[in-house]
Amino acid sequence: MMRGLYMAAAGMIAQQRKHDAAVNNIANANTPGYKAVTTTMRTFPEALLHAIRTGDAGRRGPIGRLATGVFAEEYVPLFVQGDLASTGRATDLAILADIRVDGLEFDAAGRAVNANGETVYQPQAFFTVANENGDVRFTRNGQFTVNAAGEWLTPSGMRLLGTNGQPVVTAGIDAADIQVTAAGLLINRRTGEPVIGGDGEPVQILVSVVEQPYNLIREGNGVFVLENPAEARALQPGENVRVMQGYTERSNVDPLQATVDMMTALRMYEANQQVIQTFDRTLDKTVNDIGRL
Amino acid sequence: MTAGSGMAGPGRNLIVNGVESMNHSMITAGVTMNGLQRRLDLIAHNIANLNTTGYKKQDATFDDLLTSIKAQRGKTLPGRLTPPVLPIGSGARLAGLKIDMTAGPLTETGNPLDLALQGDALFEIGVPVVTETADPDGGPQIVYEPAWTRSGAFRLSPSGDEDGTFMLTTPDGYPVLDVFGNPVRVPAVSDVTVDRQGNVWARQPGQDEPALAATLKVVRVTRPDLLEARGDGLYAYPPALMDPAVREALVEELDLNERGPDDAEIAVLPGWLEGSNVDLAAELTELINVQRAYQLSARALQSAHEMMGIANRLRG
Numbered sequence: 092m093m094r095g096l097y098m099a100a101a102g103m104i105a106q107q108r109k110h111d112a113a114v115n116n117i118a119n120a121n122t123p124g125y126k127a128v129t130t131t132m133r134t135f136p137e138a139l140l141h142a143i144r145t146g147d148a149g150r151r152g153p154i155g156r157l158a159t160g161v162f163a164e165e166y167v168p169l170f171v172q173g174d175l176a177s178t179g180r181a182t183d184l185a186i187l188a189d190i191r192v193d194g195l196e197f198d199a200a201g202r203a204v205n206a207n208g209e210t211v212y213q214p215q216a217f218f219t220v221a222n223e224n225g226d227v228r229f230t231r232n233g234q235f236t237v238n239a240a241g242e243w244l245t246p247s248g249m250r251l252l253g254t255n256g257q258p259v260v261t262a263g264i265d266a267a268d269i270q271v272t273a274a275g276l277l278i279n280r281r282t283g284e285p286v287i288g289g290d291g292e293p294v295q296i297l298v299s300v301v302e303q304p305y306n307l308i309r310e311g312n313g314v315f316v317l318e319n320p321a322e323a324r325a326l327q328p329g330e331n332v333r334v335m336q337g338y339t340e341r342s343n344v345d346p347l348q349a350t351v352d353m354m355t356a357l358r359m360y361e362a363n364q365q366v367i368q369t370f371d372r373t374l375d376k377t378v379n380d381i382g383r384l
Numbered sequence: 385m386t387a388g389s390g391m392a393g394p395g396r397n398l399i400v401n402g403v404e405s406m407n408h409s410m411i412t413a414g415v416t417m418n419g420l421q422r423r424l425d426l427i428a429h430n431i432a433n434l435n436t437t438g439y440k441k442q443d444a445t446f447d448d449l450l451t452s453i454k455a456q457r458g459k460t461l462p463g464r465l466t467p468p469v470l471p472i473g474s475g476a477r478l479a480g481l482k483i484d485m486t487a488g489p490l491t492e493t494g495n496p497l498d499l500a501l502q503g504d505a506l507f508e509i510g511v512p513v514v515t516e517t518a519d520p521d522g523g524p525q526i527v528y529e530p531a532w533t534r535s536g537a538f539r540l541s542p543s544g545d546e547d548g549t550f551m552l553t554t555p556d557g558y559p560v561l562d563v564f565g566n567p568v569r570v571p572a573v574s575d576v577t578v579d580r581q582g583n584v585w586a587r588q589p590g591q592d593e594p595a596l597a598a599t600l601k602v603v604r605v606t607r608p609d610l611l612e613a614r615g616d617g618l619y620a621y622p623p624a625l626m627d628p629a630v631r632e633a634l635v636e637e638l639d640l641n642e643r644g645p646d647d648a649e650i651a652v653l654p655g656w657l658e659g660s661n662v663d664l665a666a667e668l669t670e671l672i673n674v675q676r677a678y679q680l681s682a683r684a685l686q687s688a689h690e691m692m693g694i695a696n697r698l699r700g
Contacts, residue, residue, distance in 0.1 A: 108470075110691060111409050113684075114412045114413055114475075114687070115412050115475060117413075117681060118412050118415075118448075118475035118476050118681060118684070119446070119476045120677055120680065121420075121446050121673065121674070121677050122446040122447060122476045128473075133461060165466045166466070166470060166471060167465055167466055234445050236480060236609065237607075237609060239634075246447040246479035265606055265608065266609055267608075308453065308466070308467055308471055309471045310450070310453070311448060311450035311451035311471070312450055313447050339445075346676075346680055350680065353687050357690060357691055360691055360694055364695070364697070364698055368699075371698075371699065
């Protein structure tokens with residue numbers, strides 16, 4: 092009916108999504124390994140407006156294009172390295188990563204433009220975990236606990252995987268006696284020997300590198316999922332990634348930014364409400380006043 | 385291990401389409417405040433036990449809550465970065481409650497029955513449990529379930545038995561167990577001392593030399609991260625792991641007499657007590673952090689409340 096009414100309503104819904112994302116960021120300002128999320132807005136496809144009947148002679152035909160509204164298109168995670176906080180616990184691990192790609196200089200948001208003018212994103216490193224179905228997930232939350240069977244579990248119970256694709260198991264060793272090297276190898280502090288896993292090989296934690304980090308979908312419980320698991324590869328020696336034992340990676344949420352985002356969304360929501368109210372009053376006049384005898 | 389079953393399209397092995405709700409922000413903020421409140425409770429518990437002998441502080445961490453993943457149908461517009469789903473989070477929850485078993489600071493008290501442990505070891509305490517099978521003498525039988533503690537503030541309590549012996553107990557009355565799993569008993573009027581190897585000596589009046597009454601049971605648990613707090617300074621494995629057959633593999637008995645009086649690693653220190661391992665500075669820092677996070681979430685709740693008010697005032 093009145094285009095503007097629906098545009099304003101779409102605006103309110105879009106701002107609500109933005110508000111939800113900002114509130115979730117604030118809520119997870121203390122969650123280890125959490126990556127802040129930004130909302131991108133997008134306009135609906137434009138409509139071509141065409142005058143069909145007008146009193147003005149000669150003014151017929153197309154008027155021009157008009158965008159018909161806005162929607163919150165995507166929640167984009169910000170893959171910036173979080174600060175490391177020292178906890179001193181042997182089972183707390185953090186990833187300190189700054190993967191270099193030849194010839195590219197990544198900016199603070201992990202973006203670079205290559206020689207062809209294409210935007211390239213910095214590959215990101217993750218711990219690899221398996222949920223109860225055995226599906227592969229990726230996480231930066233390294234606060235593991237070791238259960239009675241010696242499996243390393245995330246706070247939601249997913250198993251940490253080793254380079255052999257199997258869960259990491261350190262049965263019979265007190266977790267405080269395990270040293271994790273920067274490459275993810277497990278060493279028994281008392282003997283100085285590598286911890287041997289069920290397959291007879293030294294146990295090494297699998298750090299996965301995802302070349303296209305924006306293909307990751309945030310599933311919750313601290314993990315990301317890839318639509319195509321083949322896009323993740325194992326960490327190669329010499330890449331600038333270190334596993335830090337005794338540290339956790341803090342959330343990379345900036346509370347000030349999140350609060351400002353929240354306030355902006357609220358006021359934009361209110362502004363759109365005013366627009367709707369204006370249209371309401373206009374419609375009121377159209378329906379009730381015009382044509383009154 | 386099977387590789388992930390992958391996704392044929394969005395929603396294949398993800399939870400898709402949570403219920404669309406207007407007050408999502410409010411739920412997120414409310415749930416998070418709940419988690420932060422429980423974190424505050426933990427901090428308060430730790431601070432309250434700043435001076436409790438042998439107290440081991442508890443820590444917890446946060447985890448972000450399961451998101452609802454909305455599939456976005458329709459054409460994917462050019463320039464889009466992420467896959468065509470909108471993952472909506474619901475805040476954070478408290479997860480991973482852990483007990484920190486590091487040793488606390490030692491203080492000298494001079495009381496011969498105040499014992500501290502040096503090294504990775506625990507005293508074994510018996511928690512009396514009345515069993516169904518009756519004693520041959522007609523009364524119900526009492527069995528002692530083991531629990532462990534670092535707090536060695538022991539005292540002598542009358543055992544109530546006809547022989548008039550005294551038992552070595554914790555301040556709450558739980559008997560300390562000897563190497564045979566029985567409560568440590570000493571004759572009624574005796575001068576009790578404990579040596580560095582956990583041997584309990586009782587000298588009766590009129591005697592020159594003390595007699596060996598019992599040897600304290602000192603253990604090392606191989607999985608201290610699995611211990612749970614049982615209250616009264618006692619720690620034990622979860623019930624499933626306390627089954628005698630399973631427990632055997634997870635608890636190591638230490639024979640201090642075999643190790644000798646000069647063992648540098650493990651020793652009983654009579655006249656000393658181990659204090660709480662709570663670091664007040666760290667707890668207060670965390671308290672400030674959690675308080676500010678709580679304030680921020682409350683602010684977010686207010687904002688969500690105002691948004692709902694704006695929607696309500698749309699018409700009239």
